[in-house]
Amino acid sequence: MSVGIKDVARVASVSAATVSRVLSGRNVDPAMRERVLAAVHSTGYRPNLAARRLRSRHSNTIGLIVADIRNPFFTAVSRAIEDLAYARGMRVILCNTDEDPARETMYLQLMQEERVTGVILAPTRQGLTRIARTKPDYPMVLIDRVAPGIAHDCVVLDNMTMAGLLVEHLHERGFRRIAGLFGASSSTGAERRAGFEAAAQRLDLAAEAIPVPHGDGEVVEIMNDLLGRPDRPQALVASNGVTLLAVLRALHRHGLSVPDDIALAGFDNEGWMDIVGTGAGGGLSVIEQPVEEIGRTAMAMLIDRLDHPDGAARKVVLAGRLISRGPSTSFSPVTGR
Template structure:
């Protein structure tokens, strides 16, 4: 027995198919594009395609036809489950519409973001969905691109660009209100320093805290391993530590949890915890983590339909879709001092 030798399929092109089917290349093209041709010829062409194993060369097709049927999807962090969820939604929609997707991951690096945006230009993509980094959102918002683009998750408030975002301020305020209702009056919030989202959530947090008379402390945490841990350690070792912590996204939530774990503090007995982004595992820690769940599918759908409309009407006015999240209240935001209360009941 020997391996299947490479029979040298020798790059069968449309001309070869045409020769086999005894028609012109143009006719093969027309058959493949599903346009009107004589049924008998169509039959011959289909047979020839099958027998030759012909696969059209997409580069040639795109060059000549001048549309790529490709969209770019540029996200800041593919490991963040929020982005993978949105990506899947977008990908499904795109492929069901016959569009290919180029997925790019910037790792919150504005330079890589710019590089990818330029790549999209060179690919002559039909459109782009972009979750910009903070620095990126400023330039992306300002400068005009050759292709339709919609921003998701993060967007500068001023720039006139299509975007779909969460109502971050309201959601952050909702979280603070919830914690306040649970009896928390000293709350610290940790916000990503690099994303517009983090900034907006911080603003909502601070305003709500001020309005409710909550003693609040907002920290901007740089992107990078260990940063959140340091911040939590600092805030919890103060003279009068907060009774509740708020994290501005799922990754941050994870980092806060690790920091608390390292400090030997448990949720919610020693400190309450709430945040953004719902991930599957969150129902198992701290008796269930209280979070704002984002409508990921809807974000994807909205982004894609905005993109399609933008493609159809390049000169229409920019629109901004603001979606609401859902507060998932669970045990991690329980009232403060429960642990101490219990001890007092038990000890004397």
């Protein structure tokens, strides 16, 4: 039979309430504390963590809910947050919504039931509307995605500026026909698309922004269409690492190389990107996102929110860094293609 608090109390000749106070770390007479701890040892009592969570306001656990764990950005940010949480003696529950609002709702309910200390969330686009209308029992920090009217702390990239920087980078290297593939299920994709279109209009480029539903299959269809045109794009921009890899695979299937046949640029900086493109024109240029800083900032905001629950919501906007592996300025795709 399992040993309960009442069994410990009987062995120690104290009340069950006293045993509970000792186990929760509250002030108890030192001699009585020793008696209770000795009884715990002799009976082999083990606390019921689920019951403790029900009695406690927090579980010292962080809920981390991301939209697509396959995305290198979310993988890297999750690692950064977990490292910081571990250093603070906190645990992390990691959930992946796969851009599904129903799964997102389920996981947010799970966090409520688990009485987590707080949640760091990369919301779905539809989820942003619901989040704007509700206020959970735990503090929440949004990462990567946000919308007007959201009363939660958030950490985001300056997506419009960074997307525009990629367009300018390609323009400086002589590219005039550019197509961009942007996620259709997130506010991040919408912001990057807006930045892409604004920069293309400013530079008077023949640019096309294409929304991509969640999934690699749609990328294949889009690429088949783009590459089958007589005036196919000279350069492509992908709005995240997953799409970037899907585009590269499609180019390979069509027998095209980067950058000799077509230039490619995008977001996220993964190790494999160093080996893409060995021609004279250079390789794959990307916006490297400050994943460590995003993780540190999100954790710091969450901890601070626990201490100051009634303060105004804060928004931190971070800049990325252009990693230029693109064609040199002497390469002229305008005349060469």
